[in-house]
Amino acid sequence: MITCPKCSHVEYEGTLFCSECGARLWDDPAADSTANLDSKTLREIEQHTVIVPGRTTLSKGKIAFRVHGTTDQIRLEGKTEYLLGRRDPKHNIVPDLDLSAYNGQKQGVSRRHAVVRRDERGLLIVDLGSANGTGVNGITLTANEPFRLRDGDEIRLGKLAMNIYFLAD
Amino acid sequence: MTSSPDLYTCLGVARTASPEDIQLAFRQAARRFHPDTNPDPSASEEFKLVAHAHDVLSDARQRADYDAGAAPETIVVTLATTGSREHLRPVDEPQAVYYLVNISATAPAVFPAPPLNVCLVIDRSTSMQGPRLDQVKAAAAQLIEGLKPNDQFSVVAFSDRAEVILSAQQSRNKSAAVSRVSTISAGGGTEILQGLTAGLQELQNSFNGRAVNQLVLLTDGRTYGDEDDCLLLATLAERDGITISGLGIGDEWNDEFLDRLAAATGGESNYIGSPPAVKKQLADQLHRLGNTMAQHLRLQVTCDPGIELRSAFRVAPNPGPLLPAMQPLRLGNLRHGDTVSVLLEFLVEKAGVGIHNVARLSAISDVLSVGSTNERWQADLQLPVADKPAAVPPLAIIQALDKVTLYHLQEKAWAAIEGGDVAMATRRLERVASKLLAGNEPELAGVVMREIDRVGNTQQVSAEGRKRIKYGTRALIAAPRDTR
Numbered sequence: 001m002i003t004c005p006k007c008s009h010v011e012y013e014g015t016l017f018c019s020e021c022g023a024r025l026w027d028d029p030a031a032d033s034t035a036n037l038d039s040k041t042l043r044e045i046e047q048h049t050v051i052v053p054g055r056t057t058l059s060k061g062k063i064a065f066r067v068h069g070t071t072d073q074i075r076l077e078g079k080t081e082y083l084l085g086r087r088d089p090k091h092n093i094v095p096d097l098d099l100s101a102y103n104g105q106k107q108g109v110s111r112r113h114a115v116v117r118r119d120e121r122g123l124l125i126v127d128l129g130s131a132n133g134t135g136v137n138g139i140t141l142t143a144n145e146p147f148r149l150r151d152g153d154e155i156r157l158g159k160l161a162m163n164i165y166f167l168a169d
Numbered sequence: 170m171t172s173s174p175d176l177y178t179c180l181g182v183a184r185t186a187s188p189e190d191i192q193l194a195f196r197q198a199a200r201r202f203h204p205d206t207n208p209d210p211s212a213s214e215e216f217k218l219v220a221h222a223h224d225v226l227s228d229a230r231q232r233a234d235y236d237a238g239a240a241p242e243t244i245v246v247t248l249a250t251t252g253s254r255e256h257l258r259p260v261d262e263p264q265a266v267y268y269l270v271n272i273s274a275t276a277p278a279v280f281p282a283p284p285l286n287v288c289l290v291i292d293r294s295t296s297m298q299g300p301r302l303d304q305v306k307a308a309a310a311q312l313i314e315g316l317k318p319n320d321q322f323s324v325v326a327f328s329d330r331a332e333v334i335l336s337a338q339q340s341r342n343k344s345a346a347v348s349r350v351s352t353i354s355a356g357g358g359t360e361i362l363q364g365l366t367a368g369l370q371e372l373q374n375s376f377n378g379r380a381v382n383q384l385v386l387l388t389d390g391r392t393y394g395d396e397d398d399c400l401l402l403a404t405l406a407e408r409d410g411i412t413i414s415g416l417g418i419g420d421e422w423n424d425e426f427l428d429r430l431a432a433a434t435g436g437e438s439n440y441i442g443s444p445p446a447v448k449k450q451l452a453d454q455l456h457r458l459g460n461t462m463a464q465h466l467r468l469q470v471t472c473d474p475g476i477e478l479r480s481a482f483r484v485a486p487n488p489g490p491l492l493p494a495m496q497p498l499r500l501g502n503l504r505h506g507d508t509v510s511v512l513l514e515f516l517v518e519k520a521g522v523g524i525h526n527v528a529r530l531s532a533i534s535d536v537l538s539v540g541s542t543n544e545r546w547q548a549d550l551q552l553p554v555a556d557k558p559a560a561v562p563p564l565a566i567i568q569a570l571d572k573v574t575l576y577h578l579q580e581k582a583w584a585a586i587e588g589g590d591v592a593m594a595t596r597r598l599e600r601v602a603s604k605l606l607a608g609n610e611p612e613l614a615g616v617v618m619r620e621i622d623r624v625g626n627t628q629q630v631s632a633e634g635r636k637r638i639k640y641g642t643r644a645l646i647a648a649p650r651d652t653r
Contacts, residue, residue: 014265
């Protein structure tokens with residue numbers, strides 16, 4: 001028997017989709033990751049499908065995050081790649097942006113959720129096959145497929161929403 | 170008369186098989202299908218066919234006669250099967266395996282369009298008054314204009330009683346036929362049994378073994394108390410070679426009933442959102458009927474011992490669930506150049522060693538151009554047992570199953586509503602909406618979102634929303650896949 005990773009429904013070995021939630025039950029690194037979200041979140045996605053145009057370019061490589069509902073600005077600099085997720089010392093997972101303090105676990109943030117990476121043109125975000133998916137401006141990302149970020153974009157990890165800003169200084 | 174099924178396929182040997190090969194194959198097939206060892210209800214029928222094939226092929230003279238006399242078949246039907254896995258695993262627990270079965274027909278030469286024997290059964294209850302009935306009458310008139318000389322067309326109108334508006338005889342005079350149809354006026358209740366009985370009688374009167382015999386039911390209402398009798402009548406019609414299709418107009422009609430009625434004969438059921446769409450839907454249906462090569466197509470799935478057919482779903486054309494308990498599976502008509510796709514889900518109780526037989530498939534159909542009935546084509550499903558990791562399943566299976574799972578999910582949401590479990594219904598609808606959004610179907614997802622709101626506020630769903638979601642998710646199954 002196999003257990004659905006999304007909803008824990010038990011299915012026979014060889015079953016391809018969970019009959020209770022529709023989640024994929026076979027291993028395929030190239031396939032889409034489907035987020036299971038509640039209707040409130042889905043509605044927010046619908047309301048936020050406006051693309052925020054990029055203003056500041058990523059000249060110095062300094063970025064900042066602001067989690068929705070807070071005023072904290074979390075600054076990151078000095079690396080070409082930042083891990084977004086939740087701290088787990090037992091498994092030696094230390095994300096650069098640790099969302100444990102922002103109720104990350106309850107909001108459906110995976111320990112290794114996504115990566116933000118610099119390239120010659122700017123900034124990319126990659127969902128690492130997280131349990132509840134990553135969205136940018138209301139678009140749900142395909143796992144392991146880089147997606148270009150712009151200044152002011154809204155990022156959603158599970159249900160936790162935040163904005164990313166490119167800093168000029 | 171062609172000899173059907175192919176005796177070599179039936180035994181599972183090549184045409185060049187030696188007498189020893191034939192003996193061995195017979196003993197293996199007998200073990201699979203002998204009623205003493207296989208409890209499947211259709212096993213004894215398959216066993217008789219295997220025994221007959223053995224009788225003919227094990228006798229040198231009869232075999233030579235068979236090889237010489239194997240008449241060129243009028244049409245060739247192929248059963249192409251794709252499995253979800255390349256092997257079973259040697260484990261002590263049940264394993265699921267899916268097969269996509271594509272049935273298609275090709276004709277060796279120019280294929281003549283078969284004549285039609287169609288009866289249109291129109292609901293004329295009070296609620297049909299106005300644009301609905303006007304559009305239906307206009308659609309019927311258009312069909313009459315398009316009839317070919319050999320076609321037979323009749324019209325029955327019903328409310329709480331039925332009336333033959335136009336017999337097949339009377340439709341020969343087209344202008345008189347159109348004016349007869351224009352006299353239908355609305356009034357009364359909806360008793361579908363009345364309309365069905367009269368419509369089937371008309372089809373029997375003009376029955377033709379070489380024609381496509383079809384009853385098209387158009388209704389906007391619910392029938393009360395006579396559902397079981399209607400279903401029984403449909404089962405009898407199917408045995409006579411008549412297919413029933415259902416078209417529901419508006420939101421009040423009983424979708425489950427119409428689905429079951431059509432499915433009992435292998436016909437299709439559809440939802441007409443607005444009256445003007447009637448014309449196109451009807452014209453499309455009649456056009457498709459004209460391409461029929463074989464009708465009364467059935468798929469008999471004979472499971473090997475220890476195998477269970479858990480579910481069956483017609484993926485194309487006209488997607489819809491099939492009942493594994495109601496074998497053979499009724500698949501309606503097989504059209505020229507078209508493929509009938511069925512998704513089967515099996516449960517293998519316990520994998521043995523070597524090659525594991527899963528099931529024998531028999532497609533059975535009546536070939537129109539020669540008027541022969543119960544022609545049979547076969548294929549075997551089998552899998553090796555191996556202790557290695559599973560490969561990624563074939564894309565065709567994934568795509569079909571993904572959409573079928575979504576359809577089942579929304580059906581389960583309605584079941585939860587009916588069972589009074591609002592929280593469960595909401596959760597299931599949210600998953601449907603989430604999958605629709607991920608699948609780039611924002612419009613249908615929006616319809617689901619509105620129903621989630623409605624459930625939250627009133628613990629109810631709207632009849633319109635439910636039908637749009639049900640037939641919307643069903644239409645996705647047949648829709649061409651977008652390649653991203």
